[in-house]
Amino acid sequence: MDHHDPVRRAAELRAAIEEANYRYYVLDAPNLSDAEYDALMRELRALEAAHPELITPDSPTQRVGGEASGLFAKVRHPQPMLSLGNAMNEAELREWRDTRVLKLLGPGVPVTYVVEPKIDGLAVALTYRDGVLVQGATRGDGEVGEDVTANLRTVRDIPLRLRDPRETGLPLASLIEVRGEVYIRTADFEALNERLAAAGEKTFANPRNAAAGSLRQKDPAISAARPLRFFAYGVGPFEGVLLTSQWQTLHYLRALGFPVNADARHFEDFEQVIAYCREWMARRDQLPYEADGIVIKVDDFEQQRVLGAVQREPRWAVAFKFPAREAVTRLLNITVNVGRTGVVTPNAELEPVVIGGVTVRNASLHNADYIAERDIRIGDYVIVQRAGDVIPYVVGPVLHLRTGAERPWVFPTHCPACGTPLERQPGEAAWRCPNFGICPAQLVRRVEHFVSRGAMDIAGIGERQAELFVTMGWINDVADLYSLTPEHFQGVEGYGPRRVANLLRAIEESKQQPLERVIIGLGIRYVGSVAAAALAAHFGSLDAIMAASQEELQAIDGIGPVVATSVVDFFSREEERRVVEKLRAAGVRLSSGAPRPSAGANLAGKTFVLTGTLPTMTRDQASDLIIAHGGKVTDSVSKKTSYVVAGANPGSKLARAGELGVPVLDEAGLLALIGAGDGNIEGERSLPPAPQTQ
Numbered sequence: 001m002d003h004h005d006p007v008r009r010a011a012e013l014r015a016a017i018e019e020a021n022y023r024y025y026v027l028d029a030p031n032l033s034d035a036e037y038d039a040l041m042r043e044l045r046a047l048e049a050a051h052p053e054l055i056t057p058d059s060p061t062q063r064v065g066g067e068a069s070g071l072f073a074k075v076r077h078p079q080p081m082l083s084l085g086n087a088m089n090e091a092e093l094r095e096w097r098d099t100r101v102l103k104l105l106g107p108g109v110p111v112t113y114v115v116e117p118k119i120d121g122l123a124v125a126l127t128y129r130d131g132v133l134v135q136g137a138t139r140g141d142g143e144v145g146e147d148v149t150a151n152l153r154t155v156r157d158i159p160l161r162l163r164d165p166r167e168t169g170l171p172l173a174s175l176i177e178v179r180g181e182v183y184i185r186t187a188d189f190e191a192l193n194e195r196l197a198a199a200g201e202k203t204f205a206n207p208r209n210a211a212a213g214s215l216r217q218k219d220p221a222i223s224a225a226r227p228l229r230f231f232a233y234g235v236g237p238f239e240g241v242l243l244t245s246q247w248q249t250l251h252y253l254r255a256l257g258f259p260v261n262a263d264a265r266h267f268e269d270f271e272q273v274i275a276y277c278r279e280w281m282a283r284r285d286q287l288p289y290e291a292d293g294i295v296i297k298v299d300d301f302e303q304q305r306v307l308g309a310v311q312r313e314p315r316w317a318v319a320f321k322f323p324a325r326e327a328v329t330r331l332l333n334i335t336v337n338v339g340r341t342g343v344v345t346p347n348a349e350l351e352p353v354v355i356g357g358v359t360v361r362n363a364s365l366h367n368a369d370y371i372a373e374r375d376i377r378i379g380d381y382v383i384v385q386r387a388g389d390v391i392p393y394v395v396g397p398v399l400h401l402r403t404g405a406e407r408p409w410v411f412p413t414h415c416p417a418c419g420t421p422l423e424r425q426p427g428e429a430a431w432r433c434p435n436f437g438i439c440p441a442q443l444v445r446r447v448e449h450f451v452s453r454g455a456m457d458i459a460g461i462g463e464r465q466a467e468l469f470v471t472m473g474w475i476n477d478v479a480d481l482y483s484l485t486p487e488h489f490q491g492v493e494g495y496g497p498r499r500v501a502n503l504l505r506a507i508e509e510s511k512q513q514p515l516e517r518v519i520i521g522l523g524i525r526y527v528g529s530v531a532a533a534a535l536a537a538h539f540g541s542l543d544a545i546m547a548a549s550q551e552e553l554q555a556i557d558g559i560g561p562v563v564a565t566s567v568v569d570f571f572s573r574e575e576e577r578r579v580v581e582k583l584r585a586a587g588v589r590l591s592s593g594a595p596r597p598s599a600g601a602n603l604a605g606k607t608f609v610l611t612g613t614l615p616t617m618t619r620d621q622a623s624d625l626i627i628a629h630g631g632k633v634t635d636s637v638s639k640k641t642s643y644v645v646a647g648a649n650p651g652s653k654l655a656r657a658g659e660l661g662v663p664v665l666d667e668a669g670l671l672a673l674i675g676a677g678d679g680n681i682e683g684e685r686s687l688p689p690a691p692q693t694q
């Protein structure tokens with residue numbers, strides 16, 4: 001590419017950006033990473049700033065987003081839905097305040113700011129007449145969007161009818177357009193992809209695409225089955241009410257019944273804004289959704305009006321972007337891993353690349369179909385994304401960087417660990433090694449799972465030890481761990497007497513783990529900490545669970561048909577029953593022991609609300625734990641809330657608890673509460689966070 005001729009370069013940039021827009025907005029199949037796209041836009045803007053004669057009305061800098069796709073009726077937005085300028089660092093943030101805000105308002109004028117998380121989903125506009133939802137539209141290109149009312153109606157946290165906002169002292173607007181973001185939580189996204197893959201359907205590259213794809217379904221029933229959520233962050237035109245600031249608007253929206261992000265803040269001082277941005281960047285990984293930055297808005301609507309917009313970007317708002325969590329790198333090779341249940345997953349070996357401060361060498365490629373659909377080839381430059389705690393994954397190839405030397409990849413026909421021909425169930429995306437329990441690769445994974453913190457919690461055993469035990473032929477199943485003796489370790493480097501004694505003691509002590517831990521440890525498909533606790537609480541012994549029919553299992557609260565089938569299948573296999581017998585013979589506890597009045601249900605009847613960041617658990621883990629012990633978790637604090645569990649940087653829920661006199665616990669308090677009424681052995685702690693299984 002010729003980077004020196006500005007006319008040609010501008011044309012190239014426009015073509016590349018338009019193509020990227022089309023693929024992103026219309027096809028939902030991005031070919032550029034956000035960072036690459038931003039870089040192209042920035043270069044084009046800089047070029048146009050230096051050569052204003054190059055600006056054409058159709059330049060991508062002159063509009064926002066892409067075209068509506070033709071699937072849905074078009075809707076012209078009565079007020080354009082603007083885009084946001086970016087600040088990449090603190091210096092650019094200060095520059096925005098100085099050159100965009102203070103310069104126009106005047107240096108002496110007091111300005112306050114509202115700071116909100118920038119959720120990575122897609123913007124929509126919801127029109128309510130006399131409190132009733134009459135239209136919902138996507139942003140489209142900012143001027144014209146698509147009418148997706150039927151689909152938006154299926155989003156559970158979008159009110160179809162507004163509540164009376166009397167607590168704000170303001171009337172219900174006769175007309176109001178509410179703007180916000182439709183998104184999917186990270187955990188829901190993963191579950192959705194798993195479900196799609198299992199049904200043999202196309203999976204989504206990231207939560208944003210999943211949200212966009214789910215909303216733009218022709219059949220609203222499909223949208224309804226997708227875990228879409230909504231956050232309201234602003235308004236378009238309104239009548240019959242007078243809103244004068246962003247902060248007031250957020251309160252009003254909350255009173256109308258919209259979810260408003262609890263982490264939004266109002267600051268008088270710009271230094272506080274910057275401090276909050278820093279704090280937020282550090283918390284990014286703990287959020288249950290993908291946030292790609294923070295939006296900073298001038299609070300006062302009159303000041304916003306004075307400031308206006310340039311090229312569809314308001315001067316009164318800016319996005320402080322988090323560092324990119326995607327990068328482009330070379331796909332060096334594709335290898336396969338054999339998982340605990342025999343699922344064979346392709347793994348990308350990458351030229352090491354730093355993404356969001358972490359060096360990434362490997363990334364998931366999901367399954368064979370994923371690779372084929374995206375035509376990912378060895379030698380390709382690929383876009384790699386890393387989101388939260390999720391394993392990084394390959395989004396797709398960067399086609400324009402292909403040289404022709406790339407090689408398509410063929411999925412193996414036999415298990416790389418044991419040579420057994422791989423099988424695929426009709427309708428499933430995954431290939432499996434059917435040599436269950438015997439294939440050494442599966443066995444290593446099963447041992448790792450069995451000893452993990454959320455299962456039998458045997459300290460001192462990890463992947464390396466599991467591999468050692470299996471390759472030395474010491475163990476043929478997880479129960480053989482209990483037959484290990486000091487003699488096994490004789491002469492093995494790195495295993496001195498003290499280490500071996502500790503290891504064997506840890507194994508011995510694990511025999512006293514409660515039943516639900518054993519159930520988790522067995523590694524039954526779909527049975528995690530919640531289902532295991534429900535099974536243990538209901539049946540009280542492994543024998544009773546093994547004897548239960550599909551119907552009996554399904555009758556239990558929290559056990560659905562998929563889990564029930566999986567449990568029955570698991571125990572119908574001779575080799576699994578043998579493992580259970582060996583565990584019994586070794587003295588592992590296979591029943592709840594002393595009758596536990598309502599074992600694991602000592603939070604029954606109690607309702608919890610979680611807020612802030614807990615020291616050792618994610619919010620999902622804490623809520624699993626509460627549910628596993630019979631409690632309920634809800635989103636908002638009311639008089640009926642039994643406890644609010646608060647961590648660092650709690651949201652407004654903590655204040656609400658104070659107002660209503662709801663008791664507040666920290667993480668230790670929650671654990672104590674669970675431990676206290678538990679029928680467990682004294683001093684024994686209840687379930688720790690669920691293990692991170694593959």
Ligand code: IVH
Pocket residue numbers: 082083084116117118119120121122123139181233234295314317319
């Ligand atoms: S304000 C000036 N607030 O970011 C008004 N946008 O790049 C622009 N977004 O299209 C929107 N969270 O999809 C605003 N709290 C928030 C947001 C937010 C996410 C998205 C939205 C918008 C894009 C602008």
